[in-house]
Amino acid sequence: MEEQSNPVYKDQAYGQYRELFYTYGPDGKFEKNVGFHDESDRVTLQQAWDLFNDRIEEARQKVKAGKASPILYYMEKTLVTPMDLSMHSGIMVWRVKRHLKPKVFSRLSEKTLNKYAVAFNITVDQLKNVE
């Protein structure tokens, strides 16, 4: 029934889950409805993920061209800033920023690489090789 009232839902990448919404009608009643997000919510989600995906793609190109280290790519992919990554991995911010340079990254020790790998929830091999 909800699917009929949301005909655009199937074509959208987002909003595949039904959630509970409250509404207030003109008769002064608060009602609970289970349904999909309507279009205005999806627009903003789409907007945000478009931006994130652009940033990820940009980072990938940079890494491929040798202008940045794979950390930048994984940082964008997991939606974190150097500040967050520093909190996640326990490495100081200025060091994280320095490790974004490919030259510095290539000299990193296994121990530091492992810290990053744990923070990104991947293996060290994946960290070294951006697909």
Added chain:
Amino acid sequence: MEKDTIMIDYKHRQAGHCESGATSNLFNFYGIEMSEPMAFGIGNGLYFSYLPFLKLQYAPMLSFRNLPNTVFHRSMKYLGVDATVIKKFSDQKSSMDALDRNLEKGIPTGMQVGVFNLTFFPPEYRMHYNMHNIVAYGKEGNHYWVSDTVMEFPQKISYEDLQRVRWAKGAFAPKGKMYWINTVKQDLDIRSAVEKGIKKTVYEMIKIPFPLIGVKGIHWLAKDLKKWPKKHGNETTSFYLGQIIRMSEDFGTGGAGFRYIYGAFLKEAGEKFNHPELLAASSMMGNAANHWREFTYIGARNCKNRSKPEEDYGKLGDMLHKIADLEKEVYVKLGKIKI
């Protein structure tokens, strides 16, 4: 020897807000009929804060909900229920052992988790947001059964994944926080709890002497929204506006920044105590919530570049000012009510 399968007879009900949903479900497990809006209202779920100096996913941070664990903690305190909250554990293993012990005793246990690595969560919402709440109520081999009130059905999560989300890092890190109810008296004094809850919410929304919290925060946000196009350019402003709308509609799944749920709470309390003033306040709150929703509709149109020229950021800022005024009326009214 541990039992392989533990299953507590816990009823999962979907809710609009993760923590108040978990709280009301826990109450129901102990035989107290409590709706989600009631738990939300007593536990001061309603809030507004705008923190432009913090960034969440590249846009200024704002929150329509209170700090994590406020709803559970305050509703237990105001109702005088014997509950336990363990704020943090020293290491990851002991937090999982404590959960196992609780499940063996047959206690459904709530936990604060981060959503980024939550495997069953809709992928589009997986951001670094550490204020989510789930309740574990069963164990099957290496998997746990958890009730996430945002989802329609109970979910299964593996030991490693659960440990990871309970120890998510970053701002408001959960550090394995968990909470549960020990015993509940059957005759709870709901009336005084409602009174305390309303009083505290009124304080938090209009009386805190800090300009970024409560109604003042909405005014500040409105002023900033008008300045953004000049300061950051149209594209960034559109993204920042998207963040406001996402926070109010998508992250707060109840819609309109939980204002609907609070209105439902006022209505329920008003009907319960036969209190016309509360009912009047509830319809004012519903009206304010409808204004929030109108704001998000027009804002979303703006994000999609389909807006009419008169619906620009200046208009949206004015709408926010109006919402702030409407909400303030409600809180001033609530502040004068004796229950």
